Amino acid sequence: MNLSSPKFAFAALAILTTSSFLAAEDHGGGKSALELFEATGWVGWLLLAVSMLGTFLSLQNFNTITREKLAPPQVIEELETLINDENYDQAIELAEQDGTFISKLVAAGLRFRHAGYEEAIGVLEQKSAEESFGLAVQISYMSLLGNMAPLLGLLGTVTGMITSFQKIERLAAPKPKDLASGVYESLVNTTMGLFLAIVFLTIFFFLKNRTTKLSLSLTLQAVDMLKGLAGKHAH
Numbered sequence: 001m002n003l004s005s006p007k008f009a010f011a012a013l014a015i016l017t018t019s020s021f022l023a024a025e026d027h028g029g030g031k032s033a034l035e036l037f038e039a040t041g042w043v044g045w046l047l048l049a050v051s052m053l054g055t056f057l058s059l060q061n062f063n064t065i066t067r068e069k070l071a072p073p074q075v076i077e078e079l080e081t082l083i084n085d086e087n088y089d090q091a092i093e094l095a096e097q098d099g100t101f102i103s104k105l106v107a108a109g110l111r112f113r114h115a116g117y118e119e120a121i122g123v124l125e126q127k128s129a130e131e132s133f134g135l136a137v138q139i140s141y142m143s144l145l146g147n148m149a150p151l152l153g154l155l156g157t158v159t160g161m162i163t164s165f166q167k168i169e170r171l172a173a174p175k176p177k178d179l180a181s182g183v184y185e186s187l188v189n190t191t192m193g194l195f196l197a198i199v200f201l202t203i204f205f206f207l208k209n210r211t212t213k214l215s216l217s218l219t220l221q222a223v224d225m226l227k228g229l230a231g232k233h234a235h
Contacts, residue, residue: 039184040192041163043156047149047192054145054200061139061207070101071218079106080225088113101131101215105222109229117230124222132215139207146200153193160186 082091095107109124164182
């Protein structure tokens with residue numbers, strides 16, 4: 001377990017931020033965090049579900065979108081050995097068994113080696129675009145959750161206002177205390193929605209940049225692994 005990895009950094013940041021918020025609430029002598037959450041109503045449970053799903057996806061993406069997972073060093077070494085020895089069929093078989101990002105690129109290029117080097121590299125680059133799109137789709141759900149959270153917060157704001165107006169209509173002379181539950185529902189939902197949006201959109205752009213850099217780097221590495229085909233003639 002690598003304690004210096006980005007996922008642990010984000011997890012620690014989230015824990016510290018949440019702990020500071022809870023401490024500030026308790027120290028201020030107002031409602032506890034649990035009481036504030038209970039005031040959010042059913043929208044709060046939706047925001048909690050978004051929070052849990054976003055956290056799971058964040059940890060999963062930080063764990064899977066790494067150079068070690070997309071291009072295992074041991075597999076690369078074995079592929080380079082097979083390619084240098086011109087054991088192309090064995091290299092394709094190994095790449096298909098591995099199924100990682102760079103293995104798929106190498107396998108795609110080697111299958112078209114008889115068509116010439118340029119054709120092989122062209123197919124490799126097409127496969128790279130396909131696999132990069134797959135990674136982009138994988139992290140896009142972080143953006144979806146980040147944009148959904150403030151909308152749910154806005155929904156909670158509206159439901160809170162409806163609650164307050166219902167009490168105004170029901171009570172002849174409502175006091176501020178009577179309207180407090182609706183106000184809490186509005187403000188806490190808005191706060192939760194904005195907080196989740198900030199966190200998940202930040203993580204999304206971090207992952208987006210990482211994905212772009214890794215995709216480009218691994219594509220260039222795959223092209224370099226097949227450079228030996230350049231001087232060979234098509235059979």
